Amino acid sequence: MGKKTNIYIVIAVITVLALMVLQYNKPKELNWFPSYVSQHKIPFGTFVLHELLDEKFDAIQDVQVPPFEFLNANFEAEGTYFLVNENIKFGGPELEKLLDWTSEGNTLFIASTSFEEDLLDTLGLSTSGLFAGFGEAQKQIHKLVNPNLKPDTAYPFDKDTYSNFFETIDTLNTKVLGIVNNYEDSLALEKKHFNAIRQGFGDGKIILSTFPKAFTNYFILKDNNRNYTAGLLSYIDNSKPVYIDNHYKAGKKFYTSPMYIFLNTKEFKWAYYLVLIGALIYVIFEGKRKQRAIPVVVPLKNQTLAFTRTIANMYYEKGQQKAISGHKIDQFLEYIRSHFYIQTIHREEEFYQNLASRSSHSSDEIKQLFDFLKKLGNQTEVTDSDLTKLNSSIEKFKHKANGK
Incomplete structure (x- = not known):
């Protein structure tokens, strides 16, 4: 291996070790799983x-x-x-x-x-x-x-x-x-x-x-x-x-899998990850073929999602929250037309009642949501807080409409 390759390996190892140190010292996330097990001290244990x-x-x-x-x-x-x-x-x-x-x-x-x-x-x-x-x-x-x-x-x-x-x-x-x-x-x-x-x-x-x-x-x-x-x-x-x-419980009283016990201990878990990373590095640098590989023609990827994210980021970085909210509302109206077969041009009392009956909501809830959409449409400026509330309101509507 050449001098440059050795430098790249050293940089890669230092980067991996730095990431491991950061992950090791990161506070343990709280487990909100509703287990109801009497031995569990997590929030939703008993x-x-x-x-x-x-x-x-x-x-x-x-x-x-x-x-x-x-x-x-x-x-x-x-x-x-x-x-x-x-x-x-x-x-x-x-x-x-x-x-x-x-x-x-x-x-x-x-x-x-x-x-x-x-x-x-x-x-x-x-x-x-x-x-x-x-x-x-x-x-x-x-x-x-x-x-x-x-x-x-x-x-x-x-x-x-x-x-x-x-x-x-x-x-x-x-x-x-x-x-x-x-x-x-x-x-x-x-x-x-x-x-x-x-x-x-x-x-x-x-x-x-x-x-x-x-x-x-x-x-x-x-x-x-x-x-x-x-x-x-x-x-x-x-x-x-x-x-x-103690029979009808969402969680388990104890785990019989050796891997669960192994990975549930922070020291063992990172030792296991270190072995996997070391094996991967070995495969990359020592397990490569000694003869010239046959080139593989990779098919073109569908970049639609990446393009959409790029455009959205451009809007956001330029402070065009108003345009983002407009697109979000248009997308939501298209969702209503395609899922509930209701025209969204005329939003009157009959529209609210039809949409409420088909989406498991009350007419007041539908009217409250569309009043908020109308308010955003009339605003000359839209804040980040308004965008967050808009997204939350639309997701909650879909969640309840799907019976969840």
Whole structure:
């Protein structure tokens, strides 16, 4: 190898080492995955909940198997079966087993964003969604309704812009425990959406909550939110055992893959990367062919995306935010025409109603969005903040229109 090649190798090695040092010293990113695992200390784990239950209740038992298997093996078990996860769906036989067990004088406590239709039909319930909309204060507040649990206290939560609630309940047999609504400056709940209820079932009772994140580390440790969680847990009978489900969890209790354990340790991970980089350098400089390679004719690449990005950057660097917003609005109108088959020339009340019915929005939400588009179109100057808000509003419209 020549002198120049050696210089290039030294520069490459120094660059790689510098990048590795920067990455090694970079703060570890927070894991926001909703695992609901009792051993996890990440924001949406339930380590704090498990410690709280151990402290407040006399008999706590972790259940690692499905409820059907546990109740079959422990037919004499009595108390409360406690389940919390992002989504919990039982099969027919398992649901029937749980309901039979509950009717014998036990308590079934489920915290999940959604419930299967068989359970809802059995209890005479139906659910719906509450979306935070396009406003700037995109968070929701929760309250307890029991007079003994400070019903005037509001518990804001800023990590969800969408939540489910019980739209229809059996008013004769159902007791409301908690309510939710979108954030307002007054923290008042003018519209009461029920998201925590209790219903008698045979000689037992069933407690349902559509807000499982109320039992996560992040929620409990933030401000005084622990009072909300403790309020819901106060409906559990302390004199009987509490069976905590560890089967229906989005995350894993432990990882069996050796690579996960290896890469989860910073020192091992970078040692592994160093070996890969060293092997790559060897292949590049020592593994090349000794004879002249046959030239490969590379087909022309599609440069449409690169061209589009270049043009967009030119607009932005020249401060032409007004032109960017115009193109963005035109593209959004074309999206409406091609996806909902609605002409966008005349934007009157009929247009708002048609688009709302086809995109799962209300007429007021559609009108609010198009008023904002009209406002941007009339402005002589558009700021970076306006562009950010425009992009956010359009993405939220598409997100909700697609049923997500």
